[in-house]
Amino acid sequence: xxxxxxxxxxxxxxxxxxxxxxxxxxxxxxxxxxxxxxxxxxxxxxxxxxxxxxxxxxxxxxxxxxxxxxxxxxxxxxxxxxxxxxxxxxxxxxxxxxxxxxxxxxxxxxxxxxxxxxxxxxxxxxxxxxxxxxxxxxxxxxxxxxxxxxxxxxxxxxxxxxxxxxxxxxxxxxxxxxxxxxxxxxxxxxxxxxxxxxxxxxxxxxxxxxxxxxxxxxxxxxxxxxxxxxxxxxxxxxxxxxxxxxxxxxxxxxxxxxxxxxxxxxxxxxxxxxxxxxxxxxxxxxxxxxxxxxxxxxxxxxxxxxxxxxxxxxxxxxxxxxxxxxxxxxxxxxxxxxxxxxxxxxxxxxxxxxxxxxxxxxxxxxxxxxxxxxxxxxxxxxxxxxxxxxxxxxxxxxxxxxxxxxxxxxxxxxxxxxxxxxxxxxxxxxxxxxxxxxxxxxxxxxxxxxxxxxxxxxxxxxxxxxxxxxxxxxxxxxxxxxxxxxxxxxxxxxxxxxxxxxxxxxxxxxxxxxxxxxxxxxxxxxxxxxxxxxxxxxxxxxxxxxxxxxxxxxxxxxxxxxxxxxxxxxxxxxxxxxxxxxxxxxxxxxxxxxxxxxxxxxxxxxxxxxxxxxxxxxxxxxxxxxxxxxxxxxxxxxxxxxxxxxxxxxxxxxxxxxxxxxxxxxxxxxxxxxxxxxxxxxxxxxxxxxxxxxxxxxxxxxxxxxxxxxxxxxxxxxxxxxxxxxxxxxxxxxxxxxxxxxxxxxxxxxxxxxxxxxxxxxxxxxxxxxxxxxxxxxxxxxxxxx
Numbered sequence: 052x053x054x055x056x057x058x059x060x061x062x063x064x065x066x067x068x069x070x071x072x073x074x075x076x077x078x079x080x081x082x083x084x085x086x087x088x089x090x091x092x093x094x095x096x097x098x099x100x101x102x103x104x105x106x107x108x109x110x111x112x113x114x115x116x117x118x119x120x121x122x123x124x125x126x127x128x129x130x131x132x133x134x135x136x137x138x139x140x141x142x143x144x145x146x147x148x149x150x151x152x153x154x155x156x157x158x159x160x161x162x163x164x165x166x167x168x169x170x171x172x173x174x175x176x177x178x179x180x181x182x183x184x185x186x187x188x189x190x191x192x193x194x195x196x197x198x199x200x201x202x203x204x205x206x207x208x209x210x211x212x213x214x215x216x217x218x219x220x221x222x223x224x225x226x227x228x229x230x231x232x233x234x235x236x237x238x239x240x241x242x243x244x245x246x247x248x249x250x251x252x253x254x255x256x257x258x259x260x261x262x263x264x265x266x267x268x269x270x271x272x273x274x275x276x277x278x279x280x281x282x283x284x285x286x287x288x289x290x291x292x293x294x295x296x297x298x299x300x301x302x303x304x305x306x307x308x309x310x311x312x313x314x315x316x317x318x319x320x321x322x323x324x325x326x327x328x329x330x331x332x333x334x335x336x337x338x339x340x341x342x343x344x345x346x347x348x349x350x351x352x353x354x355x356x357x358x359x360x361x362x363x364x365x366x367x368x369x370x371x372x373x374x375x376x377x378x379x380x381x382x383x384x385x386x387x388x389x390x391x392x393x394x395x396x397x398x399x400x401x402x403x404x405x406x407x408x409x410x411x412x413x414x415x416x417x418x419x420x421x422x423x424x425x426x427x428x429x430x431x432x433x434x435x436x437x438x439x440x441x442x443x444x445x446x447x448x449x450x451x452x453x454x455x456x457x458x459x460x461x462x463x464x465x466x467x468x469x470x471x472x473x474x475x476x477x478x479x480x481x482x483x484x485x486x487x488x489x490x491x492x493x494x495x496x497x498x499x500x501x502x503x504x505x506x507x508x509x510x511x512x513x514x515x516x517x518x519x520x521x522x523x524x525x526x527x528x529x530x531x532x533x534x535x536x537x538x539x540x541x542x543x544x545x546x547x548x549x550x551x552x553x554x555x556x557x558x559x560x561x562x563x564x565x566x567x568x569x570x571x572x573x574x575x576x577x578x579x580x581x582x583x584x585x586x587x588x589x590x591x592x593x594x595x596x597x598x599x600x601x602x603x604x605x606x607x608x609x610x611x612x613x614x615x616x617x618x619x620x621x622x623x624x625x626x627x628x629x630x631x632x633x634x635x636x637x638x639x640x641x642x643x644x645x646x647x648x649x650x651x652x653x654x655x656x657x658x659x660x661x662x663x664x665x666x667x668x669x670x671x672x673x674x675x676x677x678x679x680x681x682x683x684x685x686x687x688x689x690x691x692x693x694x695x696x697x698x699x700x701x702x703x704x705x706x707x708x709x710x711x712x713x714x715x716x717x718x719x720x721x722x723x724x725x726x727x728x729x730x731x732x733x734x735x736x737x738x739x740x741x742x743x744x745x746x747x748x749x750x751x752x753x754x755x756x757x758x759x760x761x762x763x764x765x766x767x768x769x770x771x772x773x774x775x776x777x778x779x780x781x782x783x784x785x786x787x788x789x790x791x792x793x794x795x796x797x798x799x800x801x802x803x804x805x806x807x808x809x810x811x812x813x814x815x816x817x818x819x820x821x822x823x824x825x826x827x828x829x830x831x832x833x834x835x836x837x
Contacts, residue, residue: 084113091121101555180210187216196220211241215250222254245274245288252291261299268292286312324355336363358397365401373401388414388422395429404433424453428460435463440470458484458491469501477501482511489515492524492558499532516548523552527559534566539573542566564590568600571607580610598624598632602639609646617643634660634668641672650680665693667701674705678712687713700729704736716743734762738769741776749779760789767797775806778813786810801827 087102099121106114183206190199200220203213214237221229237247252267271288289312296305330339340363343356361376377397395410411426431446447464454460461484468477481498488494495512502508509532516525530545546563553559571586584607590600601620608617621640625632637660641653653676661669670693674686690709694702707722720743726736737759745752756776759769774789790807797803804827812820824830 083107084117087117091117180206180213183209184212184216187213187220191216191220191223196223211237211244212246214240215244215246219250222250243274245271248274249288249291252288252295256291256295256298259298261295264295265292265299268295324359327356327359331359331363331366336366339363355393358393361397362400370401374398374403377401377403377406392422392425392429396425399429399432404436408433424450424457424460427453428457428463431463431467435467435470440467443467444471456487458488458494462494462497465497465501474501474503485512485515489519490522490524492527495524495528496531499528505532520548521552523549523556523559526552527562530562530566534562539566539569543570560593564593564597564600567593568603571603575607578610580607583607584611598635605639605643606646609643612647614643614647614649634664634666637669638672641676645676650676654681661689665689665696667693667697667705670705671708674709674712687715700726700733703729704733707736707739711739711743719743732758732762734759734766734769737762738772741772745776745779749776752776753780765796767793767800767803770796771800771803771806774810778806778810783810783814787814799827801829805829 083102083106087099087106090099090102099117103114103118103121183202187199187203190196190202200217203209203217203220206213209217214233218230218233218237221227221233234247234251237244241247248267248271252264252271255261255263255267268288268291272285272292275285275288289308293305293308293312296302296308324343327339327342330336330342340360343360343363357376357380361373361380364370364373364376377394381394391410391414395407398404398410399407407429411429414422414426427446427450431443431450434440434443434446444464444467447460447467450460451457451464461480465477465480465484468474468480478498478501481494481501485491485494485498495515498512499505499508509529512525512529516522516529519525526545526548530542530549533539533542533545543563543566546559546566549556549559550563567586568590571583571590574580574583574586584604587600587604587607591597591604594600601623605617605620608614608620618640621636621643624639625636637656641656644650644652644656654673657669657673657676661673670686670689674690677686687706687709690702690706694706696702703722703726707719707726710716710719710722720740723736723740723743726733727740730736737755741752741755741759744755753776756769756773760773763769770789770793774786774793777783777786777789787807787810790803790810793803794800794807804823808820808823808829811817811823
């Protein structure tokens with residue numbers, strides 16, 4: 052059977068905002084944001100982010116502004132841009148805020164940001180000083196200095212920054228009298244303006260008036276008093292002051308200030324790397340990669356970002372890229388034992404066991420006693436990888452002797468003992484380990500996995516929890532066990548206990564959200580959409596960034612005929628990452644309209660998205676929608692244009708499908724063959740080509756269908772094609788067994804049912820054939836035509 056569903060690829064990333072009432076935002080968010088701002092000003096970034104994330108209303112302007120400032124300061128400019136784009140879309144008035152606009156402009160490519168100034172000003176009709184200043188900067192950036200001067204001098208909204216921009220404009224035109232006039236006016240307007248003193252300092256430096264330069268840079272830095280974070284503006288002033296000190300031969304002062312900058316940069320590096328590492332641990336590899344790239348550019352001598360990039364590439368399946376990072380790191384890095392151990396561990400994690408062994412063999416343990424346990428552990432893991440469990444046990448026992456409290460070593464030894472058949476020893480090691488480290492969830496879960504008597508394991512963990520009810524790992528593990536047993540009530544009971552112990556634990560929130568969504572699914576079975584909606588909203592509250600839960604909520608609203616609320620949920624999907632999630636959101640919105648059979652609206656949503664961005668996901672969705680509900684139309688022109696642009700396997704496959712949906716079989720056959728030239732093992736091309744040629748050349752069709760089935764034996768559409776091809780090649784007995792499997796896989800699809808019934812009838816079992824016909828309201832003998 053021709054398969055459309057396998058072609059739709061949903062790339063689902065998430066930065067989701069929940070809707071809220073503007074009237075209550077300020078009141079409810081204020082204490083969180085006040086604390087966050089205090090933490091931010093004192094440089095306690097993690098605490099600031101914690102407070103911000105706990106604030107209940109995600110759309111409040113002030114929350115966005117504070118987040119923008121934090122991420123701008125630590126160099127995560129892509130996040131600032133996302134927030135800026137969302138603010139512009141949802142809260143246009145926020146753009147009047149100086150803090151946001153400065154962060155947003157600083158985070159964009161300058162000329163790109165300048166271009167946006169004109170677009171946004173035209174769209175929203177902004178006339179504030181901030182917008183005028185931004186527009187003037189845009190003009191200067193495009194070398195339209197007289198136009199910038201005219202704009203600001205005619206404006207009634209000029210502020211101190213406007214006057215500084217005017218002074219700079221006249222300076223660029225070498226009209227010094229006018230420059231000095233506006234500098235004087237800016238001093239009257241705002242003596243504490245950072246931009247004023249920075250401009251004065253730069254002019255003084257160029258004129259070699261180092262005393263004035265020092266004074267002006269110092270006044271610019273005074274703006275950042277009691278602010279120990281590294282901002283772009285602060286760094287500019289600091290570097291300028293260092294250069295001034297050097298020019299005055301005040302080398303000691305320059306050295307002290309350089310040390311201060313280095314310390315702040317180290318903190319920035321640590322914060323940024325920790326943030327990327329957390330994203331990696333959460334499985335958000337693309338976000339981790341984005342956070343690391345600017346870090347690698349800024350701190351080229353640091354090895355940890357490159358190691359982490361290697362692990363990210365490995366998780367993405369790019370083995371060659373992962374190894375390339377490690378090879379580069381090895382060339383430029385020192386021979387420090389600690390670093391060599393990390394390098395060996397990274398090689399081991401990407402499957403290069405031989406390289407890891409070579410690196411470890413080079414390390415002289417006598418001169419690296421602190422790394423001895425880690426080296427032994429890695430040697431043990433490599434031995435286990437080769438199934439040399441006895442040798443692995445020796446290495447791991449030595450590692451534990453050197454570091455008795457290391458949970459990782461204990462778990463590895465327990466697994467080794469299990470593989471050697473020493474079940475009791477493995478259980479004993481793990482029980483001792485989790486008694487020592489009751490908050491180690493992985494250890495507890497491993498204990499459940501290794502224990503053959505699950506009831507005994509559950510009893511032991513409950514005792515552990517009773518002895519220490521303040522920790523979260525034990526109740527969380529029991530909740531997961533109850534989920535496996537499909538005991539929903541007990542699973543929620545125990546996850547609540549885990550949440551009491553650690554209310555901020557993201558793993559707990561994620562698991563609880565999943566449990567509540569399962570409860571929603573139970574209500575869904577009874578078509579109790581209102582109750583299901585209540586449960587899924589709880590899941591969203593726990594995991595606001597989950598695309599899945601927002602879409603389920605939209606589905607429930609659609610079932611209640613509340614399309615407006617459904618679309619609000621869909622909008623949330625693209626809120627903080629419109630560039631990546633816009634296509635997914637459009638497809639989901641089309642599906643929601645389709646639930647109410649409003650197919651013209653589904654088509655309109657997809658067409659509007661296609662006009663904004665030609666993407667393969669949208670084209671696939673359009674083809675599928677038109678095939679099912681608008682059979683007299685086609686998208687061959689669009690698919691041809693797309694293929695000319697891309698000219699790859701995916702675009703070739705899509706064009707073939709477009710031809711097939713337009714019933715242009717000859718072109719479809721030719722195009723599917725082109726796909727197979729590019730990718731001999733493409734199951735969709737093999738399946739659909741088999742379907743198309745089955746009438747004319749059944750033996751060749753059977754070959755293609757069998758190859759597709761070998762590649763995807765659990766795919767019901769491909770199994771159906773294979774079974775039908777067997778039938779058309781007079782292999783009825785084999786066809787019957789394969790079609791029975793397809794019927795079961797597809798959960799009794801009517802088209803597949805027709806094929807199965809016909810084969811039953813041809814083999815003489817009319818009773819079963821009649822039963823299938825009645826069940827599905829079909830007639831065999833004239834099943835779906837090829």
